[in-house]
Amino acid sequence: MRTILTTFLFALIMAVPVVAQRDTISLNDSWQFHRFSEVEKLPTSFAGLKFEETICLPHDFQISQPWIAPSPEEKGDATNAAANIKSRLSARGFKELTKGIYRRTIIPLAAWRNKRVLLDFGGIMLVGDVYLNGQHIGKTDYGYLGFECDVTDKLIYDKPNEIIVTAETQGPRNSRWYTGGGLYRGVRIIVTDKQNHFNRHPLYITTQENRKVNIQADFCYMENVDTVCVGVRILDAKGCVVNNDKFNLRYYKNWRSHEYRLPAITLTAPQLWDTDHPYLYTAEVTLYNSKGDVLDCVSDRFGVRTIEFGPAFGFRLNGKKMLLKGNANHHTLGALGAAAYPRAIEKRIRLLKSFGFNHIRCSHNPYSEDFYRLCDEYGILVVDELYDKWLKQYSGGRVDWTLQWQNDITEWVKRDRNHPSVILWSLGNELQQEAGMANNDWGVTNYQLLKTQLHRYDSSRLTTVAMHPRYRSLETNAVPSPLAIATEVNAYNYRYMYFPGDSKLYPEKIFYQSEASTSAMGSNFFEMALDSVVGLAYWGSIDYIGESNGWPAKGWSQGSFDISLQPKPIAYLLKSMFSADPMVHIAVVEEGKATRWWNGVNVGTSFLSENWNRIAGSKVNLHIFTNTEEVTLLLNGKTIARKSNSLDPKKRNKITFNDVAYMPGTIEVVAYNGHKVVARHHLETTNKAERLRLVPDKQTWKADGVDLQHVLVEVVDNKGRRILNDNRQVIFSVTGNAHLVGVSNGDICCNDSFAGQKIRLFQGSAMVILRAEKTVSKVTLQAIAEGLKAVSIRLM
Structure with a gap:
């Protein structure tokens, strides 16, 4: 094993180009893992500890744990319903709050001697500690951000070195949702020159006038010289060099480590970054010694674009008005839990983009670095958020928040500031409790402190905090709270109806609906002054684990897409609002309406379906979601009625047909602009189940150990139509160099494990997720369901 590991690491290092004297080696494979229960204490010594499994990162050790139902007393006590909803189980996904220990060994290479060696962690959830050969070398008290440990003088050469990582999910109230x-x-391991190197997140790249590129580089330099040479290459999206410069910078020996501003670089006819054309350049910055040898080289991508906020127009991108049409969700990824797979993030971004979204608000913490990279690539505008509430309990719990935020701000801003997708910094969420904080000024002092440090590292973007409710002043009920007045952009959760009044009192203010409820979808969009507001983000657009309304629901169920990423009918109302292309969609209104109170807002939504298998003689109500002028409803080819779209904000894009007499066959809606047919949609009565259908989201995938394949599983009739009332169980098996990492059916009340090998269908479908291994092969997925023939697909 030592020989294999040494050869593997040596091969990785030798693959790095010699020109960049910096080696980056992934340590995502071959971790051993041991789980501890909630009541067990982590050991102080790790000698002799047995590890029950070997895993590869990313890894969420909670997602495979069994669901924990409330006690019969909790479930049966109606008077305790509110307490049950807010309990640790419902808020944090009905999972035990466990602890885990990871172990991995490395054998340092001889080439690392006299080098600077770092262990770099993307994040440990929720808090964590790192040990090397029994010595504590680092920790995190806020798992949403990364950190590094300098092990230069701690490695022992010519023998295995043991890395131990402990992780704890902390107490019931250390989060308001499922964290994983x-x-x-x-x-990863990062190896650089010991004395002359770039520091952590070293580049700060901004653009001016849509053509000038400004770069600031943070590096450590120890030579006894008067000037230091830095080279800059700008590469276009195809990798072609469009600018190549070298600069001799004045060097002061006493600085040693310093941030250097490089001369501005002007690009000739650059392509701009925007949501429809997310064009990306790469800045490659090289540090040379006095002889002209390369000491270190780093690179980062950037976009040439301008952003602007103002009370008259809300937000402009490259000088053009842009309305944020967005989603606000937690960082977790459905059946995968918190494990930050790039492919799963990409799938969600593509889904949102296809429904007209151009914006994501990171709620309520920084996401993984891959998320921002993908938003850059797909043209998604990001409101980057650092915290939930400014309280110890929501920031990890081991260190008081007032002692923590200084380091968090620096790591967060330096990590994310080069992403063109990031347009606004949010320093916190739902800060209505701030009247009781130490300064007794509604958090204004805290906000000013955080904002000042943030602008020290990035002055190109404004800041905000999300308020809910945005609260009135203590002296009068006519004006917002001091914190709402102090922010550079006024972000209110749900309280968009305050925008007109507050803008009259404070005409310089800029308004953004940082959370909007699905239950008021439509009105909370069209009732805003769209020409002058920044836009909105719909809360929980994709269902997620945690923040449940009570067992058996395992999480949030009021989204527009279910937890297996299937669009609910309400998603097409969103599409009609967010997309300019003519569209129309039929939704059947089922009996009942959810009542779900959330922060003083009823976020409950009607139960909608696309099921046209009904009881003979029944009558149904239909919602037609459309952005066209009028529609005609037909049943089996016969016209029922024709109706026009309403301009009333509460009814716009939602045309209702009540008491439609059900008949088997086809219900169809035809949409018109003027007298021209521009869109159609229909539902059909299906026959009995004929077979299972497996639909992969891509035919080929990378054998890189982390790529995913999402396979949609459907039960269909003899005409290939999905049968929405079929909920039979399906069992899966996989052969080849891949393994199953998640199953989901979209039903937030389902008791099947996300980490199991079987799941029952919900509304005729489910999702199975496969993770690639590192050897190329053919992979076969087989699905077996009672009463149907086994079906399989082969994937490369």
Whole structure:
């Protein structure tokens, strides 16, 4: 094993180009893992500890744990319903709050001697500690951010070195939602020159006038010289060099480590970054010694674009008005839990983009670095958020928040500031409790402190905090709270109806609906002054684990897409609002309406379906979601009625047909602009189940150990139509160099494990997720369901 590991690491290092004297080696493979229960204490010594499994990162150790139902007393006591909803179980996904220990060994290479060696962690959820050969070398008290440990003088050469990582999910009230647990992002080794190197997140890249590129580089330099040479290459999206410069910078020996501003670089006819054309350049910065040898080289991507906020127009991108049409969700990824797979993040971004979204608000913490990279690539505008509430309990719990935020701000801003997708910094969420904080000024002092440090590292973007409710002043009920007045952009959760009044009192203010409820979808969009507001983000657009309304629901169920990423009918109302292309969609209104109170807002939504298998003689109500002028409803080819779209904000894009007499066959809606047919949609009565259908989201995938394949599983009739009332169980098996990492059916009340090999269908479908291994092969997925023939697909 030592020989294999040494050869593997040596091969990785030798693969790095010699020109860049910096080696980056992934440590995502071959971790051993041991789980501890909630009541067990972590050991002080790790000698002799037995590890029950070997895993690869990213890894969420909570997602495979069994669901924990409330006690019969909790479930049966109606008077305790509110307490049950807020309990640790419902808020944090009905999972035990466990602890975990990870172990991995490395054998340092001889080439690392006299080098600077770092262990870099993308994040440890929720809090974590790192040990090397029994010595504590680092920790995190806020798992949403990464950190590094300098092990230069701690490695022992010519023998295995043991890395131990402990992770704890902390107490019931250390989060208001499911966080997951463990090494849920990547780990790597970074090797650089010991004395002359770039520091952590060293580049700060901004653009001016849509053509000038400004670069600031943070590096350590120890030579006894008067000037230091730095080279800059700008590469376009194809990798072609469009600018190549070398600069001799004045060097002061006493600085040693310093941030250097490089002369501005002007690009000739650059391509701009925007949501429809997310064009990316790469800045490659090289540090030379006095002889002209390369000491270190780093690179980062950037976009040439301008952003602007103002009370008259809200937000402009490259000088053009842009309305944020967005989603606000937690960082977790459905059946995968918190494990930050790039492919799963990409799938969600593509889904949102296809429904007209152009914006994501990171709620309520920084996401993984891959998320921002993908938003850059797909043209998604990001409101980057650091915290939930400014309280110890929501920031990890081991260190008081007032002692923590200084380091968090620096890591967060320096990590994310080069992403063109990031347009606004949010320093916190739902800060209505701030009247009781130490300064007794509604958090204004805290906000000013955080904002000042943030602008020290990035002055190109404004800041905000999300308020809910945005609260009135203590002296009068006519004006917002001091914190709402102090922010550079006014972000209110749900309280968009305050925008007109507050803008009259404070005409310089800029308004953004940082959370909007699905239950008021439509009105909370069209009732805003769209020409002058920044836009909105719909809360929980994709269902997620945690923040449950009570057992058996395992999480949030009021989204527009279910937890297996299937669009609910309400998603097409969103599409009608967010997309300019003509569209129309039929939704059947089922009996009942959910009542779900959330922060003083009823977020409950009607139960909608696309099921046209009904009881003979029944009558149904239909919602037609459309952005066209009028529609005609037909049943089996016969016209029922024709109706026009309403301009009333509460009814716009939602045309209702009540008491439609059900008949088997086809219900169809035809949409018109003027007298021209521009869109159609229909539902059909299906026959009995004929077979299972497996639909992969891509035919080929990378054998890189982390790529995913999402396979949609459907039960269909003899005409290939999905049968929405079929909920039979399906069992899966996989052969080849891949393994199953998640199953989901979209039903937030389902008791099947996300980490199991079987799941019952919900509304005729489910999702199975496969993770690639590192050897190329053909992979076969087989699905077996009672009463149907087994079906399989082969994937390369």
